[in-house]
Amino acid sequence: MEEKRMIKVTVDGAEYAYPQGTPYRTIAADFQDRYPCDILLVNRDGKLCELHKVLDRDCALRMVTAQDKPGIQTYERSAVFLMLKAFYDVAGRENVERVSVEYSLSSAIFILAKGGFMLDQALLDRVEARMRELSAAAKPIEKQSISTDDAVELFRQAGLVHKAQLLSFRINSRVNVYSLDGFVDYFYGYMVPDTSYIRCFGLELYENGFVLRLPTQRDPNRLGDFRPSHKVFQELGQSTLRSRALNASNVAELNTAIAQGGATPLILAHEAMMEKKIGDIAEEIAGRKDVRFVMIAGPSSSGK
Numbered sequence: 001m002e003e004k005r006m007i008k009v010t011v012d013g014a015e016y017a018y019p020q021g022t023p024y025r026t027i028a029a030d031f032q033d034r035y036p037c038d039i040l041l042v043n044r045d046g047k048l049c050e051l052h053k054v055l056d057r058d059c060a061l062r063m064v065t066a067q068d069k070p071g072i073q074t075y076e077r078s079a080v081f082l083m084l085k086a087f088y089d090v091a092g093r094e095n096v097e098r099v100s101v102e103y104s105l106s107s108a109i110f111i112l113a114k115g116g117f118m119l120d121q122a123l124l125d126r127v128e129a130r131m132r133e134l135s136a137a138a139k140p141i142e143k144q145s146i147s148t149d150d151a152v153e154l155f156r157q158a159g160l161v162h163k164a165q166l167l168s169f170r171i172n173s174r175v176n177v178y179s180l181d182g183f184v185d186y187f188y189g190y191m192v193p194d195t196s197y198i199r200c201f202g203l204e205l206y207e208n209g210f211v212l213r214l215p216t217q218r219d220p221n222r223l224g225d226f227r228p229s230h231k232v233f234q235e236l237g238q239s240t241l242r243s244r245a246l247n248a249s250n251v252a253e254l255n256t257a258i259a260q261g262g263a264t265p266l267i268l269a270h271e272a273m274m275e276k277k278i279g280d281i282a283e284e285i286a287g288r289k290d291v292r293f294v295m296i297a298g299p300s301s302s303g304k
Contacts, residue, residue, distance in 0.1 A: 010060040025051035037220045039063045066220030078192045085183040086130035107224025108211035124203040138196035169255045
């Protein structure tokens with residue numbers, strides 16, 4: 001049996017040797033005790049790499065945790081994937097019409113869900129329990145490169161119409177998809193190698209949807225405080241409604257509108273909506289009795 005070539009790896013200024021083909025996850029494990037939270041990625045000579053990738057050249061490595069921006073983004077993306085898998089498991093794929101991740105909201109992500117189920121805290125508790133079950137099982141999150149056409153057909157068959165529509169505009173002939181225990185989805189960005197890395201999360205009802213609570217970059221080992229601004233949430237919701245009214249609530253719909261020559265009408269319609277919004281704000285201010293306008297006079301021409 002041919003002996004594997006040894007590769008030189010520099011970490012924190014010190015040199016080490018590992019056999020060619022060693023997964024970055026194995027190398028990260030040797031340095032984990034130097035960090036207060038999990039290593040989620042490695043930075044190889046300035047390029048981010050997922051932990052399932054293997055060593056193939058001499059390089060300098062820097063460990064990336066959730067205390068780094070790329071690390072916390074990887075954690076959040078992986079937690080969303082875990083939540084989606086658990087939600088479909090609990091509610092039943094045949095009952096889920098759509099689960100849409102909307103926007104970040106006070107150390108959490110706001111999510112809307114539609115289908116043949118009652119969205120209540122009892123359902124979310126079951127989904128969270130399923131997430132913890134999958135986390136404890138350390139299920140692998142696998143990455144696969146497939147043709148874009150196959151990916152479009154895969155998501156159409158899975159009922160993920162908007163995702164299929166999004167990929168139909170992709171120029172590249174291949175696309176990366178991630179799978180978790182039979183559940184497949186497309187994400188633009190890196191993932192952790194398995195579900196055991198995703199341990200800090202919570203699900204709570206909020207307004208007309210629910211939130212996936214997550215840790216912060218400052219303290220990745222505990223949930224961040226959830227103190228949303230109701231006014232901010234209302235404005236984000238109104239923005240979403242305006243986009244839906246224009247059939248441009250996501251990138252796939254926006255691409256379709258542009259491809260069909262509707263870019264200019266879309267811009268004009270959005271500008272008209274914003275002008276009305278500004279007019280409504282001015283009218284509200286004019287009608288308030290507690291608002292006073294004070295004119296501050298500048299220095300007179302006489303210098304007095």
